[in-house]
Amino acid sequence: MRGNPYLLATRSCLRCLGAVLVIGASWPDAQAQTAGTAPESALPARGAPVLLDATDSVILLLDHQAGLLQTVKDIGVDDLRRNTEMLAKLATLLKIPVITSASEPEGPNGPLLPEIHQLAPHAIYVPRKGEVNAWENDDFVKAVRATGRKTLIIAGIWTSVCVMFPALDATAAGFKVYAVLDASGDPGELASRATIARLVQGGVIPTSTNAVLSETHRTWNRPEAGELAKLYALVAPNYTAVIESYRKARVSQPR
Helix, strand or coil: CCCCHHHHHHHHHHHHHHHHHHHHHHHHHHHHHHCCCCCCCCCCCCCCCCCCCHHHEEEEEECCEHHHHCCCCCCCHHHHHHHHHHHHHHHHHHCCCEEEEECCCCCCCCCECHHHHHHCCCCEEEECCCCCCHHHCHHHHHHHHHCCCCEEEEEEECHHHHHHHHHHHHHHCCCEEEEEHHHCECCCHHHHHHHHHHHHHCCCEEECHHHHHHHHHCCCCCCCHHHHHHHHHHHCCCHHHHHHHHHHHHHHCCC
8 A cells, every 4th residue: 555656646645735735824924024024136027128227327427617507497406406406415315326427527517516526525537628518428338338328317507509419429439318408408498308309319318307216216126215215205205294194194194
């Protein structure tokens, strides 16, 4: 009887079924133990390849100069400045390389906004020799290529020049390029609309600061979650009220 193949197979199946039942019964406990564990990667295992990958991205902040800022009419200057600050903070929080540049900071276009390098102290500034298009400066292109990353997130003033020119050139050079429209600005709505059309025709992906933040964030199950929540309040100031009301509700709940 002991050597009966049928009985042996039956006993084996019963042992397997018992093991499954034990694992199933303990699954809630396993979930509770791992719920607060932050993943090693910033991206979920099933993240779509069409979304931004923070580990393959470089943020290029181009010609955000005090003089040029005064010419922007298609977006509020306060909004543009706040959105640019958010990109700098995000880069620091998620360790995304940042490269800044200006064609002629000593001229009427003025110096770069100081908060960019204050909020992203790891940012590399590449001076240009008067080139309007940053991609026509060899040192700038070398700095981008030295990161080893193939996704460029570009913002700047003007969108129709400082963003569009290098964005189209970098796309032609094989990079995946995103243009962050609300961290950039133009002298008028017509210039902005024409620029968006040309960017899309050239293969550049138009995006917003909120999309960049959300795509690189990807999951709340990470140690930087609290700091990331603060960044949402920059791109959507009313989100501050959401956080405040949530905290108030939590405090007032009966224990």
